[in-house]
Amino acid sequence: MPARSGPMNDLGARLRELPASDLGGRWPAVAARLARRRRRERLRRRAATAAAIASLALVVALFGARVLDRPVDTPESLLGTRQPAALAAEQARLAGLRARSRALEILLSDLPARPALARAGTALPVDELEAHVQWLDHRLSQVATEPTVAPPAVASAERLWRERNEALDALLVLRYAEFQALSL
Numbered sequence: 338m339p340a341r342s343g344p345m346n347d348l349g350a351r352l353r354e355l356p357a358s359d360l361g362g363r364w365p366a367v368a369a370r371l372a373r374r375r376r377r378e379r380l381r382r383r384a385a386t387a388a389a390i391a392s393l394a395l396v397v398a399l400f401g402a403r404v405l406d407r408p409v410d411t412p413e414s415l416l417g418t419r420q421p422a423a424l425a426a427e428q429a430r431l432a433g434l435r436a437r438s439r440a441l442e443i444l445l446s447d448l449p450a451r452p453a454l455a456r457a458g459t460a461l462p463v464d465e466l467e468a469h470v471q472w473l474d475h476r477l478s479q480v481a482t483e484p485t486v487a488p489p490a491v492a493s494a495e496r497l498w499r500e501r502n503e504a505l506d507a508l509l510v511l512r513y514a515e516f517q518a519l520s521l
Contacts, residue, residue: 388514396462396507427495434498441505448512463515466508473501 451463480494 388517392507392511392514393462395510396466399503399507431495431498434495434502437502438498438505441502441509445505445509445512448509448516451512451515460515463508463511466504466511470501470504470508473497473504477501 477494477497480497
């Protein structure tokens with residue numbers, strides 16, 4: 338059978354004519370560099386995963402603590418008979434909760450803007466927490482229109498402010514983790 342001539346055979350012949358590569362001496366250095374790069378990428382993925390898990394654990398712990406930290410109804414609060422000192426203490430607690438909330442908002446505003454492209458491990462919890470804070474703000478605006486001398490309104494406002502502060506705490510942690518992941 339006669340040898341075929343064509344572009345593929347010509348290419349094969351030209352490739353066989355090329356001199357042998359002298360990469361053998363440099364290959365160990367290239368392989369070591371590739372191995373270091375793979376190790377760094379693995380460490381980055383592990384660190385990001387650990388940060389996401391820690392953030393999620395913190396969110397779960399904060400919301401779990403919220404359940405345990407609910408105020409207990411006392412006979413006085415159920416009947417609506419409170420002493421002026423008790424009323425002043427409740428107002429002071431509410432003022433402290435509002436101040437804490439403002440401080441957390443300032444800390445959140447000092448963080449850089451959210452990235453256009455974010456990790457799914459932090460983007461969804463951040464969005465959910467922001468929506469939860471908006472819902473709490475709505476509920477707080479409703480409670481603010483209720484008479485503040487009624488015990489359920491004060492207890493409800495205090496519970497909502499505590500929940501808002503916990504959500505802002507968790508949001509701050511997640512946004513900081515998101516910012517740290519970008520700087521890796």
